[in-house]
Amino acid sequence: MTDSFSHMLRTGRAADVEAVLALWRRAEASPSSTESSEDVGGLIGRDPEALLVAEAGGEVVGSLIVGWDGWRATFYRLAVDPAHRRRGLASALVRAGEERLAALGARRLNAIVESHKPGAMAFWASAGYQLQAGRSRFVKNLP
Numbered sequence: 622m623t624d625s626f627s628h629m630l631r632t633g634r635a636a637d638v639e640a641v642l643a644l645w646r647r648a649e650a651s652p653s654s655t656e657s658s659e660d661v662g663g664l665i666g667r668d669p670e671a672l673l674v675a676e677a678g679g680e681v682v683g684s685l686i687v688g689w690d691g692w693r694a695t696f697y698r699l700a701v702d703p704a705h706r707r708r709g710l711a712s713a714l715v716r717a718g719e720e721r722l723a724a725l726g727a728r729r730l731n732a733i734v735e736s737h738k739p740g741a742m743a744f745w746a747s748a749g750y751q752l753q754a755g756r757s758r759f760v761k762n763l764p
């Protein structure tokens with residue numbers, strides 16, 4: 622998979638985990654309680670195709686987690702390196718994620734988006750996702 626700016630899109634592997642965590646720090650993706658190497662390694666261990674990365678010049682510059690539970694699909698951790706933004710990279714990652722999910726039979730896709738980030742909100746709207754009113758997200762961290 623390549624986009625029009627010679628970024629290569631591919632499935633992320635265990636060897637990419639540290640680079641992906643570094644990208645999330647550069648991209649100022651807000652940290653959560655699931656940001657360790659073990660957490661991301663666990664994701665890949667359970668679903669080896671769940672992590673998409675974009676690479677440029679041998680460096681990981683984009684990421685998207687494509688979660689599929691057999692019923693519904695959820696995107697997490699869409700992040701693009703600040704130096705590579707506004708070139709369609711996030712759009713290419715989401716398109717690749719949608720293709721993967723369609724092949725798996727998914728019909729309803731969710732994106733968890735930080736509502737205080739106008740760029741993120743604008744991106745998902747531009748990608749054709751509708752903001753769902755009347756729902757709130759409840760979370761709980763297990764010890």
Ligand SMILES: CC(C)(COP(=O)(O)OP(=O)(O)OC[C@H]1O[C@@H](n2cnc3c(N)ncnc32)[C@H](O)[C@@H]1OP(=O)(O)O)[C@@H](O)C(=O)NCCC(=O)NCCS
Pocket residue numbers: 648649650698699700701702705706707708709710711712713733734735738739740741743744745747748
């Ligand atoms: C949000 C983010 C992933 C967008 O990545 P990107 O590769 O720059 O996005 P694209 O180039 O594919 O943008 C496609 C369209 O989305 C919209 N968009 C993207 N970023 C935007 C911004 N900062 N402000 C307004 N609209 C934006 C535009 O309509 C854009 O099309 P255009 O460039 O022709 O105007 C990136 O800014 C990022 O990593 N932000 C920090 C982490 C984050 O907030 N992630 C999302 C959490 S769900």
